[in-house]
Amino acid sequence: MDAAKTIFFDHMMPVMVEVWPEMTCLRLMTGEMGITCFAPMTDGLAEMEWEWSPEMERFFSLVAEREGEATLGMFETFFNAVSRFESDIALKHTGGM
Numbered sequence: 001m002d003a004a005k006t007i008f009f010d011h012m013m014p015v016m017v018e019v020w021p022e023m024t025c026l027r028l029m030t031g032e033m034g035i036t037c038f039a040p041m042t043d044g045l046a047e048m049e050w051e052w053s054p055e056m057e058r059f060f061s062l063v064a065e066r067e068g069e070a071t072l073g074m075f076e077t078f079f080n081a082v083s084r085f086e087s088d089i090a091l092k093h094t095g096g097m
Contacts, residue, residue, distance in 0.1 A: 004081035007074055008035070011067060019059045 016023060020039045028034030041047045050056075064071045 004078050007078045007081075011074060012063065012078075015059055015062045015066070018062065019055050 013025070016025075016037070023037055023039040025035055025037040028036065047053060063074075067074055
């Protein structure tokens with residue numbers, strides 16, 4: 001788990017902040033590691049139509065650029081260390097119906 005924390009905070013998080021500057025992440029202090037990140041979806045649910053959004057492509061491209069040949073091994077170590085990785089979508093209505 002320590003490897004996953006190091007990879008997330010030292011390698012992935014700086015790129016995430018660059019790709020999604022309006023993102024806010026909360027580190028949950030229960031269990032071994034819990035992080036919830038919130039990012040605006042300016043195009044609403046239409047942003048979920050992508051298999052890989054332009055932002056996700058940019059994220060992986062920047063990680064690969066910075067990590068070089070170690071990228072695949074880094075992600076393999078990260079996903080082997082975490083027991084569950086999940087994404088949830090929530091939509092906040094700001095206008096009338």
